[in-house]
Amino acid sequence: MSATLRGTLVEIRPLTLADSHALSEILRDRRSTRFLPPRVRHEAGLQFVRRVLKEQRSGTGFSFAIVVKGENHVVGQVRLMDWSRAESRAEVGVWLKRKYWGKGFGTEAVRLACLFGFRSMRLHRVVAKVVSDNGGSAAMLRKLGFRQEGTLRREARVGRTWTDVWVYGLLRGELRGLRTV
């Protein structure tokens, strides 16, 4: 399976250093990064891209740029990380430029990344972790067929508050919006 996947709204293709600038713009927007792990919140685009490409070379994940179909600009990233080959599972993470929220782009980008995970990485299970205040992200995951499996109590610090994190899981065969996986 090619590492470029096309949906009806967006396509995802392998992330490159040339995408750093577009991602920097998103990482500078505090509302976009509010629910992301501190490490990502404090990175510039170039640092982020260098780190995830290094992880990719070491075989622990795959990172994609999200590109609006028909236009050639990068509006976000989606990646499969912490890949355990032994247990055929990985975690999905996504973020988009704020101006593109609410148009279905996030749902489609995560769907394509999961499809890549199940088909090319032969995953059995994809996990997502969501800060409990992040209703948009949880809604997106449920729409894709993810189920909430548990709560990590007071796991993340959002502003000054320790906040619960919900663990969502999706098993092979559960991805919605596709005829087959």
Ligand SMILES: CC(C)(COP(=O)(O)OP(=O)(O)OC[C@H]1O[C@@H](n2cnc3c(N)ncnc32)[C@H](O)[C@@H]1OP(=O)(O)O)[C@@H](O)C(=O)NCCC(=O)NCCS
């Ligand atoms: C989370 C994120 C990727 C979602 O992408 P998106 O393109 O805005 O999501 P979609 O447009 O595909 O929406 C998916 C569903 O969630 C719902 N939704 C979106 N934002 C919502 C919100 N703030 N509250 C409640 N529901 C929301 C939508 O209504 C949609 O359901 P519907 O189609 O039935 O109406 C995007 O908002 C984002 O980048 N947020 C900042 C980074 C982040 O929090 N990443 C997730 C870390 S786990």
